[in-house]
Amino acid sequence: MEKLSISAELAPQIFSVIEQIPYGCVASYGQVARLAGLPKHARLVGYLLKRLHPQSDLAWHRVVNAQGQIQVMQLDAQGQNIQQLKLCAEGIIVYHGRVNLNKFAWQV
DNA sequence: GATCAGGCTCTAA
DNA sequence: ATTAGAGCCTGAT
Numbered sequence: 408m409e410k411l412s413i414s415a416e417l418a419p420q421i422f423s424v425i426e427q428i429p430y431g432c433v434a435s436y437g438q439v440a441r442l443a444g445l446p447k448h449a450r451l452v453g454y455l456l457k458r459l460h461p462q463s464d465l466a467w468h469r470v471v472n473a474q475g476q477i478q479v480m481q482l483d484a485q486g487q488n489i490q491q492l493k494l495c496a497e498g499i500i501v502y503h504g505r506v507n508l509n510k511f512a513w514q515v
Numbered sequence: 516g517a518t519c520a521g522g523c524t525c526t527a528a
Numbered sequence: 529a530t531t532a533g534a535g536c537c538t539g540a541t
Contacts, residue, residue, distance in 0.1 A: 412538095413537090413538060413539080414538095414539085435523085435524090436522075436523055436524085437523065437524065440523090445537085446536095447523095447524095447535090447536045447537065448523090448536080448537060448538075449523040449524065449536085449537095450521060450522085450523045450524090450536075450537070450538080451521090451523090451537065451538055451539085452522085452523080453521070453522040453523065454520095454521055454522080454523095454537095454538075454539075455538095455539095456522065457521080457522055458539095460522090467522085470522080471522090472522075472523060472524080473523070473524055473525085474524090477522085478522045478523085479522040480522090481522085490522090
């Protein structure tokens with residue numbers, strides 16, 4: 408196989424996977440990476456999301472770490488966690504900064 | 516080309 | 529439950 412370039416080839420693929428996360432479900436970075444064909448690039452997913460998320464339609468808030476915990480703590484003007492608010496808006500319960508993966512994890 | 520950092524993950528204590 | 533160390537890979541300096 409030729410050399411893979413994240414920005415050029417895998418990024419759209421990763422975003423595509425994230426777009427497939429159903430409403431009311433969450434997926435871990437590792438899971439997204441794995442579905443995108445990048446079993447060990449969990450960090451890349453986060454890295455890319457970090458650069459892409461503002462004003463993006465991408466459901467980056469449905470992506471959490473392997474333990475279902477919110478890692479970014481990005482606050483809005485009201486000092487509340489944006490990701491948590493978005494998840495709550497979808498019916499995903501965020502308790503103590505984390506979601507119940509047993510209930511909300513995206514089952515492929 | 517070497518070095519550093521990152522929204523991770525796993526295992527162990 | 530929490531902390532610490534190591535592994536993994538890429539993008540940016």
